[in-house]
Structure formats: C-alpha cells, structure tokens
Amino acid sequence: MVVDDHPIWREGVARDLAEREVDVVATAPDGAAAVRIAKAVRPDVVLMDLQLPELSGAQATEQIRTALPDTRVLVLSASTEHGDVIEAVRAGASGYLVKSAGMDELVDAVTRTAAGQAVFSPGLAGLVLGEYRRRETEAPDAPQLTPRETEVLRLVAKGLTARAIATRLTLSHRTVENHVQNSLRKLQLTNRVELTRYAIERGLDADE
Template sequence: MVVDDHPMWRDGVSRDLDAAGFEVVATADGVQAAARRAAATSPDVVLMDMQLLDGNGAEATAAVLEVAPDAHVLVLSASSERDDVLEAVKAGASGYLVKSASSAELIDAVTATAAGQAVFTPGLAGLVLGEYRRMSTAPAPADGPALPTLTERETEVLRLVAKGLTARQIGTRLNLSHRTVENHVQSTLRKLQLANRVELARYAIEQGLD
C-alpha cells in the first residue's frame, strides 16, 4: 500500500512497484484512509509519507499497525529531520527512506522491508541507533536471567544487522555466502527468542553491539 498526499508522486511510485513485480493493493492520502484500506487489504508493506492530508506519517503508521499488525511500514519522505525520523520509528515504522532515493534503491528497500529488515537512508541509521542506545541505558537487574550465549560469528553478524546492513551486504563484508549469513541470523533469532530482524537490531543496540 502506498500512502502519500500527492497524487502524482503516489501514482508514480505505484507504477514503479507494479513494474518491479509488486502488487499495489491500495493507495491512500491520509491517516483515516490509510487505516481503512489497511484493514481491508492487510498489506505486507506500507510505503508511508510523513506529510498527509489529515495528520502525519507517524499517526498513520500507528493507525495502520493497529488494524494490520503484520504489516511492515517503510517511511518514504522528503524530510530527513531528526524528529520526523524518530517519531516514525517510535510509532512502529521498520525503516525510513528519503525521497531522493533512486527507483532501484526504493525497490531494494521494499524487498528488504518485506523480509523483516530495518532499512534506513545512510546517515539516518546512526541517528536511530543512538536514540535506542539512549533509551536502553537502564542497567539489567543483577539477579536477572543470563543472556544467551552467541558465537563470535553470530555476534559479528548481529552487530552488522544493528547497523542496518542486508544479508548480502553482510556476506560481502565478512566474505560469507548470503545463505550462511541467513543461517546465522536465524540461529541468533532462535537463541534470543526474537521474531524478526527489527527486534534483532533493537536487541543488539540494547546490548551495545552497534
């Protein structure tokens, strides 16, 4: 689903996604319309603008996830302001891309978002990681449960997941195959009892692994 208050931009992005093989199940221009159409269509990925007719992208993100909790929201906005980025992520957005991104970058980002990865325009990932670190400074209780033991390679992969790298980028960085990286990610998810890469990235940040 594509949510944007500019019809030409909304239609253009929809055409790009159609051409790349995605099915655009709905479009919307505001918070209320986005919630109604998400409830009706249960989209896998929602491309979300930050400036909408009747509110902002953070409000729309929260409204969409309330009626379609399995959706992944990727913000696509002209704004790269810190407050906009953090507000969107705190509302539940999986990633944030600025509109200066190319069509190829957008298609890659939608594909990664659908797979549960956190996608951010370079420069914005560090901003979000820093905020999560700030929010996660409370010390764990001394008598709390011991953290699961990860291998050195799993920890290395986890650190790169926290930086927002895709499995292919991690494979290139560590000289591993894409499949091997995926295996490490899945093993780590099982050990930590986490659902997806977004939760994995947040865990890594909380543990100071970024």
C-alpha cells in the first residue's frame, strides 16, 4: 500500500511499482485513511510518507503496527532530518528510504522489507545509532550477550544474511542461526526485524 498526500507522486509510485510486478493493493492520501484502509486490505508492506494530514506518518505507522503486527512499514520521505528518522523507527517502521532513491532501489527495498529485513538509505542507520549512543546507556540489568552473539548481532544489523555471516565468521549456517535464536531469546524479541532494530538503536551496525 502506498501512502502519500501528493496525488501525482502517490499514483506515480503506485504505477511504477505495479509495472515492476509489485502488487499494489491500495493507496491512501493521509494518515487516518492509511490506518483505515490498511485494516481492510492488510498489506504486507506499507510505503509511508511522514508529512501527512490527519495523522502524521509516524502516528499512522504506530497505529498500523499495533493493529496489524504482520504488516511492515517502510518510510519513504523527502526528509533526512535526524528526528524524523528516529521517530519513524520508534513508531515501528522497519526501514527508512529517502525519496531521491531510484525506482530499482525502491523495488529492492520493498521486497526486502516484505522479507523481514530492515532497510535504510545509506547513512540514515548511522543517524539512529549515533543518537541512541548519545541518549541511552545500557540498563544495569540488560541481557548480556556473549562476544560471539554480539559479533553476529553486529553483522545482522549491517544487513547480512545468516549465510553471509557464516562465511564472514567461518562458522556453519546452523551455528549462526543458533546465535541469532539465543540472542532473540535473551533479549525477549520475536524476529530478525526486531533484532535489527535493537542492534541499530545501540549502535551495533557502526563500523568499528
């Protein structure tokens, strides 16, 4: 589903996605309509603008994610403002893409979001990471991951697949998956998107 308050942009993106065999099930012109329509059509991915009438994109994202936990939200915005990116992630967005992205990049981002990956335009994940480093410190009772689990989590945050991580660390695919599952259990998270968001919030995808 494509959500944007500019009709030409909204319909153009929907048309271009459809031409590339992405099934566009609906469009919406504002945040309130996005929430209402999403509940009716239950899309796999909502492509969400942030600057919307009625409800902001972040507010709409939060309401959609609450009502439809299996629906993922990919923000597509002209803004690269620090606060906008952080607000979107806090609201439950799986990723954030700027509108200067090309159509091939957008199609790839939608596909990856549908597959459960966290997708950010280059540099934006770093904004989120830097902010959380500045504002947050680990709670004393935070779950403790082993050095290897942290190493795997760092690569998950960079967007690597389990097989790519296995190759990078010279481990078996099963061992990497075990580390991911152990991390999920310790952190009381349910999937890789939540795990990636956790890692991004704590700066684990930054280059060492």
